[in-house]
Structures are given as structure tokens and as C-alpha cells.
Amino acid sequence: xxSKDKGWKEVSPAGVCWxxxxxxxxxxxxxxxxxxxxxxxxxxLLCSIFCPDAAIHWNKEKGDxxxxxxxxxxxxxxxxxxxxxxxxxKIE
Amino acid sequence: MKSVVKxxxxxxxxxxxxxxxxxxxxxxxxxxxxxTPQTIIVEKFSEYVANGEVNTEFMCTESEHSAMAxxxxxxxxxxxxxxxxxxxGIAYMHEMLHYTSSCRVPVIMAVANRTLGxxxxxxxxxxxxxxxxxxxxxxxxxxxxxxxxxxxIQCYKVCESDDVSLxxxxxxxxxxxxxxxxxxxxxxxxxxxxxxxxxxxxxxLDPDRPATMGNMAGPSETLxxxxxxxxxxxxxxxxxSDVACEYSNHFGIPYAGGLxxxxxxxxxxxxxxxxxxxxxxxxxxxxxxRIHGKRIGLVRIxxxxxxxxxxxxxxxxxxxxxxxxxxxxxxGMEGVVLSEVxxxxxxxxxxPRVTGYVVGLAGVDxxxxxxxxxxxxxxDQDLRQETISVE
Amino acid sequence: MSLRSLSKEEFILPGTAACPGCAEVLALRxxxxxxxKNTILVVPAGxxxxxxxxxxxxxxxxxxxNFAFAAGxxxxxxxxxxxxxxxxxxxxxxxxxxxxGTGDIGLQALSGAAERQTDMIFFCCDNESYMNTGIQRSSxxxxxxxxxxxxxxxxxxxxxxxxxxAAHHVPYVATxxxxxxxxxxxxxxxxxxxxxxKYIQILVxxxxxxxxxxxxxxxxxxxxxxxxxxxxxxxxEGSFSLSPxxxxxxxxxxxxxxxxxxxxxxxxxxxxxxxxxxxxxxxISMWEYLSRINGTTIFFxx
Numbered sequence: 111x112x113s114k115d116k117g118w119k120e121v122s123p124a125g126v127c128w129x130x131x132x133x134x135x136x137x138x139x140x141x142x143x144x145x146x147x148x149x150x151x152x153x154x155l156l157c158s159i160f161c162p163d164a165a166i167h168w169n170k171e172k173g174d175x176x177x178x179x180x181x182x183x184x185x186x187x188x189x190x191x192x193x194x195x196x197x198x199x200k201i202e
Numbered sequence: 203m204k205s206v207v208k209x210x211x212x213x214x215x216x217x218x219x220x221x222x223x224x225x226x227x228x229x230x231x232x233x234x235x236x237x238t239p240q241t242i243i244v245e246k247f248s249e250y251v252a253n254g255e256v257n258t259e260f261m262c263t264e265s266e267h268s269a270m271a272x273x274x275x276x277x278x279x280x281x282x283x284x285x286x287x288x289x290x291g292i293a294y295m296h297e298m299l300h301y302t303s304s305c306r307v308p309v310i311m312a313v314a315n316r317t318l319g320x321x322x323x324x325x326x327x328x329x330x331x332x333x334x335x336x337x338x339x340x341x342x343x344x345x346x347x348x349x350x351x352x353x354x355i356q357c358y359k360v361c362e363s364d365d366v367s368l369x370x371x372x373x374x375x376x377x378x379x380x381x382x383x384x385x386x387x388x389x390x391x392x393x394x395x396x397x398x399x400x401x402x403x404x405x406x407l408d409p410d411r412p413a414t415m416g417n418m419a420g421p422s423e424t425l426x427x428x429x430x431x432x433x434x435x436x437x438x439x440x441x442x443s444d445v446a447c448e449y450s451n452h453f454g455i456p457y458a459g460g461l462x463x464x465x466x467x468x469x470x471x472x473x474x475x476x477x478x479x480x481x482x483x484x485x486x487x488x489x490x491x492r493i494h495g496k497r498i499g500l501v502r503i504x505x506x507x508x509x510x511x512x513x514x515x516x517x518x519x520x521x522x523x524x525x526x527x528x529x530x531x532x533x534g535m536e537g538v539v540l541s542e543v544x545x546x547x548x549x550x551x552x553x554p555r556v557t558g559y560v561v562g563l564a565g566v567d568x569x570x571x572x573x574x575x576x577x578x579x580x581x582d583q584d585l586r587q588e589t590i591s592v593e
Numbered sequence: 594m595s596l597r598s599l600s601k602e603e604f605i606l607p608g609t610a611a612c613p614g615c616a617e618v619l620a621l622r623x624x625x626x627x628x629x630k631n632t633i634l635v636v637p638a639g640x641x642x643x644x645x646x647x648x649x650x651x652x653x654x655x656x657x658x659n660f661a662f663a664a665g666x667x668x669x670x671x672x673x674x675x676x677x678x679x680x681x682x683x684x685x686x687x688x689x690x691x692x693x694g695t696g697d698i699g700l701q702a703l704s705g706a707a708e709r710q711t712d713m714i715f716f717c718c719d720n721e722s723y724m725n726t727g728i729q730r731s732s733x734x735x736x737x738x739x740x741x742x743x744x745x746x747x748x749x750x751x752x753x754x755x756x757x758x759a760a761h762h763v764p765y766v767a768t769x770x771x772x773x774x775x776x777x778x779x780x781x782x783x784x785x786x787x788x789x790x791k792y793i794q795i796l797v798x799x800x801x802x803x804x805x806x807x808x809x810x811x812x813x814x815x816x817x818x819x820x821x822x823x824x825x826x827x828x829x830e831g832s833f834s835l836s837p838x839x840x841x842x843x844x845x846x847x848x849x850x851x852x853x854x855x856x857x858x859x860x861x862x863x864x865x866x867x868x869x870x871x872x873x874x875x876x877i878s879m880w881e882y883l884s885r886i887n888g889t890t891i892f893f894x895x
Contacts, residue, residue: 122649123367123404124306125427128413131608131645131652139613159596159774160811162611162619164603181607185614185800186808199808230678233671259674264705268667271660271702275635275671278658281678283671301661407656407672409631409684416659418610419648 132181136163140184142199144177150196151175157188157197208390216379217242219347219386220286220312220372223354225250226394227310230281230401233261233272237291238324239376240314244286266291270298270309277307278415282358282401285309288376289316289330296334302369303338303431305415306404308361309369310354311339315478315529316376317564325565326375328478328530332506332538338431340370340438341507343477345463348386349504350374352449355389358398359445366434366441367404375479375529377565389453397452435508442505461510463502466492467517470499474577475514475543476527477503480562484527486570491577498577503539511546518547518554525580526558527573536560596775600626609652611644614807616771616797616814617718618644621689623774624716624795625655627781632685633658633672637665637699639691640725641718663698665690666706669713685785686713692731693723695794696754707761707790714784714791717754720799728802735822736875737868739860740802746863758792759828759892765791766828767836771798772814776825776838783827796823804859816854821845821876824883831892835883843884851876 122128144157153175158166165182166175189197214222220243224232232251234244244262251260259276263269266287273283287295292313302309317327331341340361344350350372357370374380389397405413419427443460450457465485467473474484481502491498501517501524503510518524524547528537535541540558547554557580562568604625611618617640625632634657636642642659646652660668665688672686690699695717703715722740723729730740732752739746759766764787767780777795784791798814800807817823818838825836835843842848851873855861864872 121426121430123430124304124415125419125423125430125648126405126413126415127417127648127651128411129650130606131650132606134608134610134646134650136608136610155596159599159623160619162613162615162622162810163609164605164607164622168601178607183613185810186806187614187810190808191811231671231674233667233674257678259678261670261674261709263667263670264701264708268664268670268702268705271664271667272671272674275658275660275668276675276678277671279633279672279675279679279681281675283675297661298664407633407658409633409656412654412656414645414651414653414657414659416642417645417648417651417657418643423648 135180137180137182140182140202142184142186143179143182143202144188144197145200146175146177147196150194152194154193156191156193160187160191162187208393209388211386211388213383214347214386215242215381215383216314216347216350216374217381218246219350220354221246221250222388223351224284225256226389226391227284227355227358227398228282228395229256229258229284231259231261231273231276231283232285233263233269233276233283234285235263235266235269235287235291237266237288239316239380240286240288240312243312266295267298270295270302273309274298274302274305274307277309277403278305278407280401280403280406283309284311286312286314288314289318292330292334293318296337299334299337299339304427306367306431307369308358308367310357310361311369311371312350312354313371313373314376314380315373323564324376326378326479326529326562327564328373328375331371331373332530335507335538338368338435339507340368340505341373342370342505343373343503344379345479345482345502347379347384350379351386351388352455355394355397356442356445356449360438360441362401363441364404365437368431368434368438373478378479387455393453397449438508439510459504461505462513463504464517465500465502467499467501467520469497470521471497472523472525472577472581473499473501473517473521474525474527474573475501475503475539477506477539478529480527480529480568483568483570484573487573487577490570490574496578496581509542509546514543514546515550518550521554523555524557525577526556528558528560529562531560531563599778602626604654606652606654608646609644610646612801612807614800614810616799616810617641617720620718620771620777620795620797623777624781627778628685628687630655631683632687635660635665635668635672635686635688637688637690637694638662638725639694640720641689641691643725662694664702665694665699666702666704666711666715669715670706670709670711673711673713688713688715690715690717691724692717692719692721692733696732696752704761707758707763707792710789712788714781714793717792717794718797719794720797720802722802724799724802737861737864737872739863755792755794755828759831761790762831762892762894763790763792764788764830767793768796768823768825769793770796770814770818770823770825772811773818773825773838776836780827802860805857809857813854813857816849816857819849820851820854821848821880822851822854828891831890831894833886833889833891835887843880845877845880
């Protein structure tokens with residue numbers, strides 16, 4: 111499918127990409143990280159819906175919310191939108 | 203789709219030849235915009251669609267830029283595509299020509315070469331397509347309506363092959379070929395179907411195998427894809443020649459040539475070089491000059507991209523001199539064909555003498571008599587590098 | 594629909610190059626949940642083209658054709674015809690364009706595709722400027738907004754793209770906002786039921802270009818709707834209808850004052866009280882018009 115004569119790198123046809131971006135840990139970008147007060151959290155999952163980076167997951171086995179700090183950019187939307195103010199942004 | 207046996211036409215104009223060749227090629231999607239003198243192509247094709255003679259999705263786009271965009275995108279889903287344009291239209295789609303070749307999709311396009319305005323001038327001039335020579339498209343220039351039919355079908359085979367996967371434009375002089383009636387033979391449907399395998403793209407837009415085409419890439423990543431394109435274009439030289447031979451055997455049509463068509467070059471001292479219908483006119487000039495004892499030959503360049511560097515250099519070993527006729531010009535320099543010929547010959551020792559003339563620009567009629575006179579004039583003046591614009 | 598029933602599948606992988614607090618990638622993340630796996634996405638040049646990340650990696654887990662800026666609509670037409678020619682019928686073709694790719698450089702191709710009734714959903718993710726190239730003004734930039742090419746504020750009003758699309762007699766036009774995910778998903782579900790060109794313009798606040806702190810993205814989107822500046826509505830087969838969220842705001846006393854929205858963003862910092870009043874007044878006038886047309890056929894479908 112790709113060219114037989116390659117450069118020193120492998121060339122996909124027309125440079126088409128299929129490798130996942132998840133090797134790029136954009137969590138490094140953040141200055142602030144979200145910290146959750148478990149007492150206040152009602153697990154409404156609004157934070158998970160509003161996270162632009164999908165860095166807030168529902169862990170079925172644990173029955174709880176998880177923050178993936180590898181990809182959280184620290185924007186603070188979760189903290190701003192939490193109806194019970196259970197999340198605060200703290201310096202990393 | 204109706205099966206059509208081989209048909210011999212007493213008279214067919216270039217546009218009709220294009221439409222018929224497209225009809226035989228089992229095309230999935232045609233997206234096109236009309237422009238004189240290509241309009242008959244789109245009109246004829248839409249008749250075939252309306253009559254059920256073809257099983258093609260036919261799209262009347264709102265511009266040429268969109269026509270090329272739609273063809274390229276359709277091709278990316280694995281569809282065989284076709285379009286046609288001219289002059290202002292090919293200029294308008296310039297951005298998309300680069301996009302198509304870098305996407306490595308085998309769109310085939312017919313171009314009726316016409317002057318770029320202003321003023322509005324619908325007559326023959328090759329500047330429109332020659333201006334696109336850097337876009338990574340294969341470029342063929344046809345000298346007869348038969349060659350148009352043959353070239354379109356051959357291009358599908360060349361372009362759809364795995365190691366090429368590049369788009370191609372089949373060019374014909376506007377009005378001179380597009381609207382001139384000549385006899386031609388159209389191969390039968392079954393013959394074409396057995397010559398052209400179904401299109402298997404090298405990459406495709408497929409939800410079962412998601413991939414991203416065209417996101418951001420840094421310099422070294424991008425370089426790899428451009429280099430891959432360059433290598434593929436180089437492979438076209440041999441591929442086109444091979445496919446032309448295969449075509450000739452398969453359809454029983456005389457070999458129309460690979461990259462160049464030499465005429466009476468065996469003992470020529472001076473060779474004319476030209477492309478397209480102008481070269482056909484030059485053929486007659488060659489015969490006239492031969493009658494007067496001048497050892498003149500003609501090299502018709504059929505494939506302009508990739509440029510037949512090897513073939514020109516080989517022919518230069520026998521001839522000491524070339525006279526290049528351009529029906530185009532690159533302002534600030536000279537005729538494009540002249541520049542490219544000189545570049546191909548660079549470094550040869552002894553260096554062949556090359557003279558160029560810009561003739562027939564903007565559709566001005568050029569006769570074989572005029573061409574013969576110019577060649578004789580060059581001989582008298584002891585050929586030197588020169589470009590003269592003539593009526 | 595209830596947000597609980599939103600698909601858990603993520604089609605945007607971790608590691609996007611979006612700015613922190615970007616509503617565009619959020620809107621796309623939500624949209625793809627509604628569109629599903631069998632989607633081919635056309636992305637004309639814009640922020641989303643860059644958000645995918647650098648080759649050889651990509652963060653989008655659907656097939657994507659990044660495309661020339663001007664030709665999003667034409668690409669969709671080509672893909673639809675290409676799929677039809679190959680007998681493939683269960684794939685949704687969607688274009689994800691920004692302001693420029695919709696209303697400026699992309700307008701011709703979009704208009705052509707809509708007129709040809711190309712069966713696709715065309716999304717305009719409207720962050721109200723050419724954000725990707727550095728916050729230059731577009732025809733969708735609102736009146737008085739700062740941009741790098743309108744440093745003292747845009748003189749012209751925002752181009753009314755939804756109405757332009759409705760005038761093409763397309764079956765479905767909607768406005769939406771990233772701050773109202775349930776409403777956005779409802780619009781997409783409704784759009785999918787129609788054949789032909791569907792157009793959804795999603796307001797996506799941009800912290801980088803609108804000049805506010807990223808955590809406010811959803812809040813500012815909400816203010817845009819609650820002030821009435823960005824009404825949420827649908828034009829379904831020519832019939833105009835305010836979406837439930839905006840219908841509540843028909844009474845001006847229910848709407849926030851525009852100053853709350855304008856003063857929350859740095860791009861409106863140069864507005865004086867006179868300009869703010871002008872915008873308040875034109876918002877009120879716009880809503881008088883909307884209330885007159887609400888529930889009526891505004892584009893004859895023939």
C-alpha cells in the first residue's frame with residue numbers, strides 16, 4: 111500500500127494518519143489541577159460532559175468519577191460548572 | 203450499463219471523443235462545470251446519464267474549484283471520477299489541483315486548452331494547462347481525437363495503479379481539436395472493462411478503518427509525503443509507455459506512442475518540437491521541407507509531465523538542433539516547452555542548438571507553411587537561442 | 594433528551610491540541626456522540642484542523658478528510674456521491690467548518706451543496722472570528738467586537754447564516770450552543786431524520802479569542818443565550834420555532850441584560866455605555882421580530 115522506496119521513515123500513502131494522539135500527554139500543559147471534595151460531589155457527571163478533553167471518566171467498577179490528569183489541561187470548566195462547587199482548581 | 207461494441211465514427215469532435223471515452227470507462231462520479239469550449243463534454247455526458255447509458259452520479263457543481271473538490275473527495279471514498287475544464291476554470295481550480303495530487307487520488311480530467319482572459323477569447327492556447335505543470339498532475343497533450351479516447355482510457359490504468367496513484371489531465375487544443383471533426387474508433391465496452399480493472403484505492407475514507415487525511419504535519423513528515431509523490435511521478439514514465447503498448451495490443455490500435463512521438467527523425471539534422479494539434483500541423487511542415495531536401499524531423503511531446511527528459515536527450519544525440527514551437531508563453535521568460543526542452547538538454551556535450559518561437563498564441567491560426575518558413579529562417583540564421591512571437 | 598442517555602463512546606481521543614477551555618472541541622466531542630461511528634467528517638481549514646494534532650498521530654477516531662478552506666460543501670457532495678456510487682448507504686457525511694469555512698470563503702461551496710440537496714449535516718462551529726489564524730474578523734464576528742483586524746471594533750453586524758441557509762429551502766436549520774449539550778444533541782438527532790442538507794450553527798465561546806479566563810467558557814455560552822443575543826431556534830421545512838431553552842426568553846424581563854455578557858469578555862472591553870445600550874436595544878428589537886415569526890412558515894417550501 112505504501113511506497114516501496116521509503117525515506118528513513120515509513121511513509122503511509124498520502125501521509126494518512128491513524129496512530130492515536132494519546133502518546134501526547136497534554137496534561138503537561140496545566141498550571142492548575144482539579145481537586146474534588148467527595149462530600150459535596152453528587153456524581154451528577156456534568157463535569158464529565160463539559161470537559162473539552164474528555165479527561166473526566168465514570169469508573170463503573172469503582173462507582174465513582176476519575177480525573178485523568180495525563181490529559182487534563184487545567185481549564186477549570188469542571189470547577190466552574192459543578193452545581194455543588196465540589197471541585198476547586200489548585201496549583202499543580 | 204448497456205454493453206456497446208466497438209464503434210467506428212466517420213466524424214467526431216474532440217469534446218464528443220472525451221465524453222465517449224468517459225462513457226466507456228465505467229466512471230462512478232462526474233462533477234463538472236461548463237466552460238467554452240468544453241461544454242459539449244458535460245452536455246453529452248448528462249445525456250448519457252439521463253438515458254441510462256451510464257451508471258454515474260453526475261454533479262453539476264457551482265464552480266470549477268468545487269468540481270475538482272468534489273471529484274477528489276469522491277475519489278477518496280473509492281469512486282472512479284472524471285471532470286473536464288478549460289482556461290479560467292483550470293486556473294480557478296489551481297488550489298485543488300495541488301490538493302488532489304498530494305492526496306494521491308487518481309482523478310482524470312480533460313482540458314480544452316483555451317486562452318486565459320481578459321479579454322474573453324475562446325480559442326486555442328496552451329498556457330492554461332502548462333501553467334499547472336507544477337501541481338503534481340500527469341499531463342498529456344493529444345494531437346487527434348482518437349488519441350484523446352485512447353489517452354483517457356490509458357490514464358485510468360496508469361493512475362489507479364498502486365505505485366502511481368496520481369491524477370492526470372488529458373489536454374486538447376480548444377476549438378482546434380475540441381470542435382474539429384475527425385474519424386475515430388471507440389473501443390467496445392467489454393474490451394474496456396477487461397482492460398481496466400476495478401479501482402482499488404491506496405487509502406480511503408472508511409468508518410470501519412478510521413484514518414485522518416491532511417491534518418497538520420511538520421517539515422520532515424511532510425517532506426516524506428512530497429518525496430513519495432515525486433517518486434511516483436518518476437515511475438509514470440515507464441508505466442505510461444508500458445500501458446500504451448498494452449493498450450495497443452489489447453485494442454488492436456496502432457501504437458500511439460508513450461512519452462514522445464518522433465516523426466521522420468531517423469536522419470534529421472533539425473528536429474521540430476511541439477505539443478498537441480500544433481505538432482500535427484508541424485508534421486505537414488516536415489513533409490514539405492523534406493520535399494525540398496531539408497532533413498527535418500518532428501518530436502511531438504505527448505506526455506509533458508513527467509517530462510520526457512531521457513527521450514529528448516536521446517534524440518539530441520542524432521540531431522544537432524531543435525526548433526521549438528510554443529502555443530503558450532511564460533511572461534518574463536519564454537515559451538514553456540522551450541524552457542523545459544532546454545532544461546532537459548542542459549549539460550549535454552556538444553550542446554544542441556535550440557531556437558524557439560511562440561506561435562498561434564490566443565488562438566491565432568498557424569499554417570504548416572508558416573511553420574516551415576520559420577524552420578527555414580532558423581536554418582538560414584544559424585540557429586541561436588531566440589524566442590520570436592509571430593502572427 | 595436526558596444527558597444520562599448520551600453515548601459513553603468517545604470519538605475524540607485524549608491528547609488533542611485544543612486550547613484549554615475550548616468549546617469547539619467540546620461541541621465536536623458531543624456531536625460525534627450523536628452522529629456515531631458511521632460518520633465521515635470533512636474538516637475545512639480552521640481550529641479543528643489543528644486540534645487533531647500532528648502527523649503521524651491523530652486524535653479523531655472517525656475517518657476525517659481535512660480539506661481546502663473554500664471547499665467543505667463540495668467535498669461533502671463528492672463523498673455522498675462517491676458512497677452512493679459504491680452502494681454504501683449507512684454513513685453520515687458531516688462537515689465541521691468554522692466561521693470562514695461557512696460564511697466567507699466557504700459560502701459558495703456550501704450554497705452549491707445545499708442547492709444540490711447534498712445529504713449531509715453541515716456544522717458551523719461559530720467562535721465568531723478566524724481564530725486559528727490569529728483572531729481576525731469574519732462575517733460572523735458580531736457588531737463592535739474587537740479582533741486583530743478590527744482593533745476598534747467591527748462596524749458591521751453579524752451575517753445571518755441560519756436564515757441564508759433556510760432560504761436554500763433545506764429541510765432543517767438550527768442554532769445551538771456548546772453550553773447546552775442536551776439541546777445540541779437533540780438538534781442533531783432531529784437533523785438526522787431528514788434527507789438533504791441540514792445546517793446547525795453552534796456558538797462555541799473561545800477563551801483565547803474572546804479574551805476571558807478558560808473556566809468561564811460554558812458560563813459565557815449560557816449568557817449569550819440568556820441575554821437573547823444568541824437565540825436557539827430551528828427552521829424545519831421553512832417553519833421557524835424557538836427551541837425550548839430560548840422560548841422561555843420571549844419576555845424581555847426574563848432575559849439577562851446584554852452588559853452581563855459583553856462585560857465578561859475582553860473583546861468587548863472598548864464598548865462604551867452608548868454602544869452597550871445600542872446592542873441592548875437591537876437585541877430587544879430582534880426578539881420582537883422573533884416573537885412575530887415564532888411558529889410561522891417563513892420560507893415557502895413549495
